[in-house]
Amino acid sequence: MEPELAEVRDFFAAHEPFSQLPAAVLDALPARCTMRYHRRGTTVLDPDGAVEALYVVRSGAVDVYDRVGGLVERVDVGGSVGVTGLLEAPPYGFLVTAVEDTLMLAVPRAAFEELLDHGPVASYFLLQQAHRLRAAVETVSVADHGGAVLRTKVSDMVSGRIIIVDPRRTVQEAAALMREENISSLLVLDDEGHLAGILTDSDLRARVVATALPVTSTVAEVMTPEPLTLPSDALAFEALLEMLGRDIHHLPVIDPDGRPLGLVTNTDLVRLERSSPLYLVQDVGRQRTTAGLANVAARIPSIVDLLVTQDASAGDISRVISALADAIHRRLIALAEAQFGPAPAPYCWVVLGSQARYESGLGGDQDTAIILEDSVTPEQADWFADFAGFVTDGLVECGFPRCPGDVMATNPRWRQTESAWRGIFAEWLDRPTPDALVGAAIFFDMRPLTGDPELCERLRRYVLSRTPEARPFLAHLTKQAVAHQPPIGLFRGLVVEKSGPEKSTLDIKHRGVGPVCEIARVLALSIGSPAVDTRSRLQAASAAGAMGSSAAEDLLDAFEFISYVRLRHQAQRVREGAPPDNNVAPDTLGHFEKRTLKDAFGVVRSAQGVLGGRQPLGYMS
Structure with a gap:
């Protein structure tokens, strides 16, 4: 081997991931590379251009910027740029400039694609993709204009x-x-x-x-x-x-x-910005009629629109929406008790699903239930039926539609004593069937809202004491979690719905946000974790060894970005005078969003594959 090629070989051998290549592959690589020199301050790669090689920094350093000018990373000796451009269609989307006089090794596309056949190399560049996803999550949190609050x-x-x-x-x-x-x-x-x-x-x-x-x-x-x-x-x-x-x-x-x-104080925050969610919550507390409450609730979309354009993450925005929904629920319950009198027996009004997880979006329907003390009499039970009807009707008036599956406190099946609830959960855990669990999963996302919270907490402790050993139940939940595949094709293209009212759009809730929630739910229940929200569940799973820490971080980044795209889409729909939904048309997305969504969907699909391999799917017939 010529001395210059031998030096290049030694350089590759000293840096990841090339050091993991077989000796024969490493020996042949230098002859396929070319050398490029860039003076300080010059452009190495253009965001609007195509990439035909992987560029490895031999000496010097380069900075990588996103389209809004944010610094994604600084790459020094041994690092590489251009991976995204090689894996996806142009344009590249990142500006790469030389920080100082820089010498780079260009690994042509054909050689790079052959390197991906080696597991360690493929894994290394997959982590680079994950890093880019994390940078994208941070980018979308940058405000277009700031709100003081x-x-x-x-x-x-x-x-x-x-x-x-x-x-x-x-x-x-x-x-x-x-x-x-x-x-x-x-x-x-x-x-x-x-x-x-x-x-x-x-x-x-x-x-x-x-x-x-x-x-x-x-x-x-x-x-x-x-x-x-x-x-x-x-x-x-x-x-x-x-x-x-x-x-x-x-x-x-x-x-x-x-x-x-x-x-x-709350007064400080209201003074800081009158249009803040806190001001709206104060207005909720002042209402004495359902009609007045409905007028206040109609302002929620404008609050979300404000938050989307400010320094708020998708997680924070969803927490605000959930907190506002909680406030409206509580006020309606207070109005109901003012009309019907105090509750005749201890009870707990619980919310389920996304509101229970503090992960609400706009346009969500009702998911509620009531846990009654075991001593409740039939006459007292009639009071709770009227009570539930008042609150449910009020929620409809305030913009929260009835649950299509009738998972509401007005349904007698979901208005039960604590002992009856234990029996319902025991049936799901001991004799799970796909049909029964299709609508039951959200009951494992339960949060007390008003009344006696201990009724809910006792029930939760009972359920979590049993879920880790309920293997057939976990198998069925796992099957649900992997059934809704993210909308990404074999060659990393976005796959739209083929028919129905959602035709030619991405169902970003059921094929993006939903699978992450379902994965987190299965993992949390498998370890008996009391966490309810998706972030805490994944963190608990990681801490318990049920999921790798890097995988959990990547999935959380994917969840954050997909959720942000969903909330921004919903805010835009409301701004245009249309009802909020979860169906995003790809042609409304920029190159940055499309590319990052592909990364996020890829992370979700990978997590589904890992979960399907770990959970006991063999228990299902």
């Missing part, structure tokens, strides 16, 4: 003026201090200056006035101990989500040492 840090919202009270002071003294300072809350510190609790005006109403507690009681007796806090670098949007999800109005902000810097 999303971009402001909580540390910029607190004044630094902290009004504190000693826990040994009396309630009367604390109330006088609040009146004097014209504030609605006090921070309670321990002797070392750390946050011990918070005392709010609602604490005084609920724990002192309502219970006729003496005003000589101490602050320590009535305060909220160990309150939820936020770090100083948290965004206002995170404060908003916590307030929505936990129905609280004050959040202490602490420094890295745990010392309070101040408070963020």
